[in-house]
Amino acid sequence: MYRFLLSPRWVGLAVFAAFMAVACVWLGGWQWDRYHQRQAANDVTRGNYMADxxxxxxxxxxxxxxxxxxxxxxxxxxxQPEDEITVRFAQRGSTPGVDVVTxxxxxxxxxxxxxxxxxxxxxxxEAPDDIPAAPTGEVTITGWLQPDSTADAAATTPTKGQVRAIDSSRWADLLGAEPLPGHIALTSPEQDGLKAPDEPDLGSGPSGFYAVQWYFFAGLAVFGYYWFVRTEVRERRQARLTRSA
Structure with missing residues (x-):
């Protein structure tokens, strides 16, 4: 009854179903790993920005x-306002804008x-004409450390007072000295006319959902193969009974 499974057509279907199941399981595992990486990163971020x-x-x-x-x-x-730079296309929501880096x-x-x-x-x-001036004299600020961008030199090298992303290593020529790595997203004191940085996104992201989705597809591939085999067996049995009647 099941000898038909050895035909090229059914062997090909079995190989395809197995390939799809294995591929989907692998992709599900990859997304699940990304989900846990996101959780671990969130734990570090949460501890950092809530710390003294x-x-x-x-x-x-x-x-x-x-x-x-x-x-x-x-x-x-x-x-040092003379070395102030704006970050172009720093959109918030649907509103275009710039970040002011001093x-x-x-x-x-x-x-x-x-x-x-x-x-x-x-x-x-383009930088607005009415950028609020930086505080003068000695100040003490508080903020969150942010990493340097991995964008290329064209995007991160200060040109005509602007950049597309912040990479402190590209500011050495402008400043005449190598600044500390990364930058501070200022949270205090408030800057009149400027909006403070958004708090970190501590959501889980879509990876957990994608993992479940890929595992579902793996199960669907196996079930689909079983369904086709079951349907074929049923039709063959029905045909045999019809011939013997």
């Missing part, structure tokens, strides 16, 4: 680490980039 602030020099004493993202830090120094020379002599906040701007990405 520490001086930025202390946080970056050993250079940048991925575990420093969203670490709450303080910095004391003087802003270097802060610390009392230690080092320089750290500070994203003072966001403001709406034209869709061309």
């Amino acid at each position: 602030p520490i001086p930025v020099e202390r946080a970056l004493a050993n250079g940048w680490s991925s575990k420093l993202a969203w670490r709450t830090v303080t910095a004391t120094g003087t802003f 270097p802060l020379r610390l009392t230690s002599g080092e320089i750290v980039l500070v994203d003072r906040g966001w403001m709406s701007a034209s869709r061309t990405g």
Whole structure:
């Protein structure tokens, strides 16, 4: 009754179903792993941005680490408005705008980039004419450490007072010195006319759902093969009974 399964057609169907099931299981495992990676990253982020602030020099004493993202830090120094840069196309929701990044020379002599906040701007990405001035004199700020962008040099090298993304290593020529890695997203004190950074996204993302979806497809491939075999057997039995009647 089941010898038909050895025919080229049914062998091909079995191979296809097995391939689909294995591929879907692999993709489901990959998405499940990404889901757990997201959870682990969220745990680090949650701990960092809720922690008591520490001086930025202390946080970056050993250079940048991925575990420093969203670490709450303080910095004391003087802003350098002459080296201020805007980040183009920094859209929030559906509103176009720019981020305003002003270097802060610390009392230690080092320089750290500070994203003072966001403001709406034209869709061309050009810097507005009414950017609020940075505080003068010595200030102490608080904010969240953010990593350097991995975008290419064309996007991160300051050109005509603007960049597309922030990479502190590209600011050395402008500043005449290598700034500390990453930058600070300023949360305090509030900057009149500028909006503070959004809080981190601690959602699980779609990976968990995608994993379940891929596992479902794997089961569907196996069930589909079983269904076709069952239907074929039933039709063959019916045909045999018809011939013998």
